[in-house]
Amino acid sequence: MPYTLLKENIDKHIQFSDAEFETYGSFFYPKTISKKEYLLRQGDVCRFEGFVTKGCFRVYTIDNDGHENVLYFAVEDWWVTDIDSFTNQAPALLSIQSLEDSEVLLINKKDKEQLYQQMPKVEKLFRIMTQKTLVSLQRRLIRNHCYTADERYLHFMKTYPKIAQKLTNLQIAAYLGISHEFVSKIRRKVASKK
Amino acid sequence: MPYTLLKENIDKHIQFSDAEFETYGSFFYPKTISKKEYLLRQGDVCRFEGFVTKGCFRVYTIDNDGHENVLYFAVEDWWVTDIDSFTNQAPALLSIQSLEDSEVLLINKKDKEQLYQQMPKVEKLFRIMTQKTLVSLQRRLIRNHCYTADERYLHFMKTYPKIAQKLTNLQIAAYLGISHEFVSKIRRKVASKK
DNA sequence: TATAGTTATTGAACTAGTTCAATGTTTTTA
DNA sequence: TAAAAACATTGAACTAGTTCAATAACTATA
Structure with missing residues (x-):
């Protein structure tokens, strides 16, 4: 296998x-x-x-x-x-x-x-x-x-949904090169727009 | 040749x-x-x-x-x-x-x-x-x-001095991913520290 | 050599993202 | 199953870097 x-x-x-x-x-x-x-x-x-x-x-x-x-x-x-x-x-x-x-x-x-x-x-x-x-x-x-942190976050979530699902905000933040607090804030923003 | x-x-x-x-x-x-x-x-x-x-x-x-x-x-x-x-x-x-x-x-x-x-x-x-x-x-x-714009600028200038010499601020900025105005400001800062 | 075009500098106002600190939530472990 | 540890959320104050606009300095070219 x-x-x-x-x-x-x-x-x-x-x-x-x-x-x-x-x-x-x-x-x-x-x-x-x-x-x-x-x-x-x-x-x-x-x-x-x-x-x-x-x-x-x-x-x-x-x-x-x-x-x-x-x-x-x-x-x-x-x-x-x-x-x-x-x-x-x-x-x-x-x-x-x-x-x-x-x-x-x-x-x-x-x-x-x-x-x-x-x-x-x-x-x-x-x-x-x-x-x-x-x-x-x-x-x-x-x-x-070229992209803002928001765009990079969304791109990552869309491109690697299966990986994202296994990760904490801390890890996503460390990948995107932003603070984990800001990941939280992006999440809230994104959620409120739906 | x-x-x-x-x-x-x-x-x-x-x-x-x-x-x-x-x-x-x-x-x-x-x-x-x-x-x-x-x-x-x-x-x-x-x-x-x-x-x-x-x-x-x-x-x-x-x-x-x-x-x-x-x-x-x-x-x-x-x-x-x-x-x-x-x-x-x-x-x-x-x-x-x-x-x-x-x-x-x-x-x-x-x-x-x-x-x-x-x-x-x-x-x-x-x-x-x-x-x-x-x-x-x-x-x-x-x-x-990991690096700030200042650090990236200095790293570039130090690593590729011969290339840097051929470039305008606009081009260096486009490489570092910052505005060319900020390159100007970094330059001034660096110059004043010497 | 005057002129147009491109590049550089500077400051003022702004904004995206950080840092810190406090609180809440979830997960892990004894 | 309680306690500890790790993670997430939030707001307030901050800062690194942007944007805009004006001016100055080059550099090409007719």
Whole structure:
């Protein structure tokens, strides 16, 4: 079942034969994470790239003022890692924590390299996936500049209703880059307009 | 000379033999762009991926309120494209305009695909480059949330002094996501503190 | 070299969003 | 099931950054 999700994930980007998927999948190992457990802590080296098969994670940093800043949330069918730390095996700027009991498929650094070597097609797969991630991040950056907090909130709720449902105001605020009190105020405003 | 830059650019990410570079380079063709000319206009399909060998470009969108928003500036040794539009051959959300007389090496969609097929190593090259771009965009997003306008301005000036020197306050403002009047005020504040 | 166009500076009035503090609500744990 | 902890709501005071409008300074071009 977790491997079915991984296969479906590939299918979105590229064609793999069953044999190819067999090999690909064999590089990943499952891990169970209980609620609030850390997959990665800021300062540690990120040893894995992870594919979420169940649950939910937040990927975040804490800035100098102690403010938490969520880079993204990862639910089923999303990838989680600190790419920078993973590719350079350098201390992570990001922390990754589960928000509920979760399951991931992990691949470690050496195996990832081995996989690239053994299956050049995986280069293409990750090239495509990284490109898509880049595009959505570019759009988010622009939204952050062009939209007001209200608009960003509504956009998020509309775009990720299933994720939103799992989150507290604090977490949504940390993602949108606004205070949680202001999220409350936006909610009230929105509710009164209906 | 422009091709030397292209070679040096590759060398930063991956090892290519002279023969490999020969093939790689042969897929690109040079283009001269005069000041204020457009390489791409919002709404058109982006037919190229470009490597800047001279000059400077701004990659931007205009939002509903008519506000200009700069995604990035590209000078010598940078790539310019609207990846989303290029990969899907869909109408671009971005415009790309030269800020001065410039030169680029371009590759078009079909040739890029041909290149991937003919030289699988290019998949790796672009996978790595895209990853690096993604990392820097992630960092920028976090900076936008954690830093004040003053801090972002100073960070930009310090990180890209050579680019900054080519830009007007209007353009810096459009990149930082603040008003150009406020850039003026930050400048004054900074100057008075020295 | 005068003129038009673009860019920069400044101040005053404003507003979107923050901070703080108090209160209420829900969730977790013993 | 009571107590503790975490989360949400609200209002009042504040501030970072905007908008508008006027003026000054560049820089292109005829």
